[in-house]
Amino acid sequence: MSIDKDTVNGIAKLARIRLEESQADALVGELNNILSWVEQLGELDTEGVAPMTSVVERKLPLREDKVTDGGYPEKILANAPQAAEPFFTVPKVVE
Amino acid sequence: MSMPTDLTLAEARDALAKGELSSKELTEAHIAAVEHVRPLNAFITETPEQAMEMAAQADSRRAAGEAGVLEGIPLAIKDLFCTEGVLTTAGSHILDGFKPVYESTVTANLWRAGAVLLGKTNLDEFAMGSSNMTSYHGPVESPWKRRGDNRKLVPGGSSGGSATAVSARCALGATGTDTGGSIRQPASFTGIVGFKPTYGRCSRWGVVAFASSLDQPGPMTRTVRDSAIMLRGMAGYDPKDSTSVDLPVPDYEAALTGDLRGLKVGVPKEYRVDDMPQEIEDLWTAGVEWLKAAGVEIKEISLPHTKYALPTYYIVAPAEASSNLARYDGVRYGLRVDGQGDLTSMYEATRGEGFGQEVKRRVMIGTYVLSAGYYDAYYNKARRVRTLIANDFKSAFEDVDLILTPTAPSEAFAEGEKMDDPIAMYLNDVFTVPSSLAGLPAISVPAGLSANGLPLGLQLIGRAFDEEMVLRAGAVLEEASGFDAVPAWLDERA
Numbered sequence: 265m266s267i268d269k270d271t272v273n274g275i276a277k278l279a280r281i282r283l284e285e286s287q288a289d290a291l292v293g294e295l296n297n298i299l300s301w302v303e304q305l306g307e308l309d310t311e312g313v314a315p316m317t318s319v320v321e322r323k324l325p326l327r328e329d330k331v332t333d334g335g336y337p338e339k340i341l342a343n344a345p346q347a348a349e350p351f352f353t354v355p356k357v358v359e
Numbered sequence: 360m361s362m363p364t365d366l367t368l369a370e371a372r373d374a375l376a377k378g379e380l381s382s383k384e385l386t387e388a389h390i391a392a393v394e395h396v397r398p399l400n401a402f403i404t405e406t407p408e409q410a411m412e413m414a415a416q417a418d419s420r421r422a423a424g425e426a427g428v429l430e431g432i433p434l435a436i437k438d439l440f441c442t443e444g445v446l447t448t449a450g451s452h453i454l455d456g457f458k459p460v461y462e463s464t465v466t467a468n469l470w471r472a473g474a475v476l477l478g479k480t481n482l483d484e485f486a487m488g489s490s491n492m493t494s495y496h497g498p499v500e501s502p503w504k505r506r507g508d509n510r511k512l513v514p515g516g517s518s519g520g521s522a523t524a525v526s527a528r529c530a531l532g533a534t535g536t537d538t539g540g541s542i543r544q545p546a547s548f549t550g551i552v553g554f555k556p557t558y559g560r561c562s563r564w565g566v567v568a569f570a571s572s573l574d575q576p577g578p579m580t581r582t583v584r585d586s587a588i589m590l591r592g593m594a595g596y597d598p599k600d601s602t603s604v605d606l607p608v609p610d611y612e613a614a615l616t617g618d619l620r621g622l623k624v625g626v627p628k629e630y631r632v633d634d635m636p637q638e639i640e641d642l643w644t645a646g647v648e649w650l651k652a653a654g655v656e657i658k659e660i661s662l663p664h665t666k667y668a669l670p671t672y673y674i675v676a677p678a679e680a681s682s683n684l685a686r687y688d689g690v691r692y693g694l695r696v697d698g699q700g701d702l703t704s705m706y707e708a709t710r711g712e713g714f715g716q717e718v719k720r721r722v723m724i725g726t727y728v729l730s731a732g733y734y735d736a737y738y739n740k741a742r743r744v745r746t747l748i749a750n751d752f753k754s755a756f757e758d759v760d761l762i763l764t765p766t767a768p769s770e771a772f773a774e775g776e777k778m779d780d781p782i783a784m785y786l787n788d789v790f791t792v793p794s795s796l797a798g799l800p801a802i803s804v805p806a807g808l809s810a811n812g813l814p815l816g817l818q819l820i821g822r823a824f825d826e827e828m829v830l831r832a833g834a835v836l837e838e839a840s841g842f843d844a845v846p847a848w849l850d851e852r853a
Contacts, residue, residue, distance in 0.1 A: 272723070279681060279726040280688070280703070281719055282711030294720060294781060295727070301782055302670040305740050308747070315742030318572060319749060319798030319823075320559045324601050339460040345695035352690050355702045 267295050363388040368432060368531040368585035369612075375421065375431050382421070382431025386414035386475050389433040392529035393477055399500045399848070401514075401523040403438045404446045405478040413475040420473065429592045430473030435530035437521050438479035439486055440466050440576070441565040445476070449567040450484040450494035450517075453713025454693040463565025464597045465534065465576045472592035477530055480520030484715045485684065486541055486569045489787040491519025492778065493717045501549055501771055502527040502848030506812040510773045515545030515787075521579045522549040527848050532580040532589045536566060538573045539672050540767075540791025543803035546579055547766035547816030550805040550844060552833070553579045554586045557824045558798035559604035561590075562597035570679035571602075573672075573795050583804060583834040587611035590826065606824060614827035615834045619653045622832070624819075625660035625759035630790060632768065639765045639815060642807045646763055646817045649839035650832070658759055662751040667744050668793040669785060674728050674741035675796070680718075681725025687713060720781065749797040756822050761832055764790050766803040766816035794820045802833045806840040814844065 272291045276283045283291070337350040346353045363385050366374065374380040390407045410433060417431035441447050441459035448454045462470075470476070483493040490513040491499040501514040502523055514523045518535030522545035525533050535542035537555035546553025554577045561576040568574060578589035591612070596605040626647060631640075647657050689695035689709030696712045698704025714722065728737035755762065768789055777783045794801045800823070803816040817836055821829035 267727075275723050275727050275730070278730060279722050280685075280706040280710055281714065281722065282698075282704075282707035283719075284711075287716075287719070291720065291723060295723060297782060298673065298720075298724060299727075302674055302737070302741075305667055305670050305674075305744050308664075308667060308744055310740060310743035310747070313743040313746050315739050316572075316745040316749065317742075318602065319796075320602050320604060322604065325598070325605075327598070342460050343457050343692035345689060345693070354690055355698075355700055355705050357702050 267292060267299065364392045364528045366531070367582050368580055368588055369582065371432060371531055372588065376426070382414040382417040382475060383411065385431060386410050386433045389477055389529055389531070396524070396527045396529045399502060399523050399527060400497050401480055401499050401520040401527070401529070402435070402478040403448055403450070403481050403496045403520070406445060406476050409445070410475050410477050413470070417473050417475060427471065427473035428588065429469060431475060432473065432531050433475040433477045434469065435477050435480045435521055435524040435533040436466055437482055437518050437534050437536060439482060439536050439567045440534060441567070442466055442476065442479065445479065447479065447567070448496065449486070450482045450496060451713065451715070451718070452495040452694060453687045453709070457692045459565070461565060464562035464599060465566065465593045468595055469592050474592060480524055480533060482520055483517035484718050485567065485680070486517040486536055486538060487680070487717050487721055488516040489540070489544055489784055490777070491516040492774065493715055495715060498774055499523050500774070502846035503549060503771060503813055504847040508811070512771045512773055513548070515548035515771060517541040518545050518579060522546060522551060522553070525551045525579050525581060526846055532578055532585055534576055534593065535579045536574055536576050537795065538570050538676060539795045540788040542577050542579060543791045543801060543816070543818060544767050544787055546803040547805070547814065548771035550814030550842065550846065551579060551581055552583050552586050552802065552804055552837070553577065554590060554802045555795070555800065556590060556594065556826050557800045559602050560594050560800070560824065560826065562595070562600040562603045564597055564599040568683040570676040571683060572679060573676060583802070583830055583837050584612060584615060586802070587615060587830050604824070609827060611827060611830055614831050616831060617835060619650065619655050619832055619835055621654065622761065623656045623658055623759040624650050624832070625658050625755055625762045627660050627662045627665065627755070627762060627764060629662050629665035630764045632789060635768055638809050639768065642815050642817065643763070643765050646806060646836060649836055650763065652839065653835050660755045660759060660762070662755060662793065664744065664747045664751050665793055668748055668796055669789060671741045671744045671748065672792045672796060673724070673785060674737050675745060677721040677725035678729050678738050679725070681722045681729065684718070684722055745796050748793055752794070752797045752799060760828060762820040764818045764820070766790060766818040770809040770811060770813040770815060790818060799823055800826045800829050802829050804833045804836045804840070805842045806836060807842065808844055
């Protein structure tokens, strides 16, 4: 499996990362190297082996489904690059 | 009396308890050391005023007979832990100006135990790296130098600022986080103790997430005893982290009995990797002899899937990172870069400018291995191999109580070395990643010097939640090695 520049640009689109032309070129080689290195896992027979979800062998705890926190919009917005209380603001998405 | 910064954490605690020293005096001395160490770039943010305020409160609590286990002890905090009202950057441009409105559970536990915040330490961006060269805030320099060679060395990573702060004696201890070796490898490079507890022992709540199934906070200190004391102040069940485990936190210091008689320690044959430097091989042999002399039975063991641990890690960790780092979108905190007026291009511009090269690389890999058509071939395959790796350890621990290995395959390297090949950099973690994938507690203890005069560490890996046995054996190794070298930085200070 080999990755070309179109694939790199496609992944960048999915990851919402703008790449400079030169970065995309460099990533073609780097991602190919890394992916061909990890492909050695293909040597292993993992038929019937369960994929690990957690190293903690415990049931996840459950709690009552109720609101336990909140009610401070000004704190939530304190670090926003742009806000108009009580909202975050983003570029217009609906015409 | 020697300088207060030359005390170990345990010695400082005892001096405070006896009234030979106040937290204000101890903290002042460490603030001066933090200022002095600025050329090494170990700190992103210094908090001297807050430190003096906390020290004064610690002295008052002690006077009132209410001293906690870390009362008045000045510590450095890796800049991956959210600290209320104090800049928290994760070493990234994308968190510019972020001042959390909440405190991480681990740091809240430390402050409740009486500790004092000296500042926030530098790290690889989002804890992704083994050199501390990927920080947006610049590289950290190790306080160590090769003999007769003035080149700047890396402190290792990702907890490189914490390692330098402790090694250069400007903090009595520091928090680190370890995803694939980020506490242990820098500890080995800088001649200090670094302890990654069992996954679930310390809460991850309020720690900027890298790979959630692997991340674990832990102490970095000058001695094993100090790590035992500090871990007690950090650990504990936290309902806000569903993977934190509801087990009592023991008095780890009480486990340091020095008695290892009758224990069995395994030496995994798969860790004898090709081209391992002879001096590391020799150090490992010395470790075996020290444990034998303490009454330990040494057994050769097999962890057959060891060679697959790094490739597994470099699928699992980037996959989780690509998901965790989706939150940095220029909307809720940190950097925003305008695109072409629409939302998507704002996201892309913000993330394109806000993330460094290594973070982009890993987010891209993670995105790829989770994408439709590749999820099974890469991500699920890696999770299955991870099960096999964890099973290797499970079988081994039926025969032995602990496992002894080197911490890293080399001594510290110079700034700029290994920078052009990501995989060469990843190989630094060959001995630390397997126990991370299995979630097991593991400590690095300084055990000797290389021919170049640089520290080398040995690693002990234990059973899940048996931190006490790891610490007990670590203290025996520490004592037997008689490691007392100090970094060039401290010689120059004198």
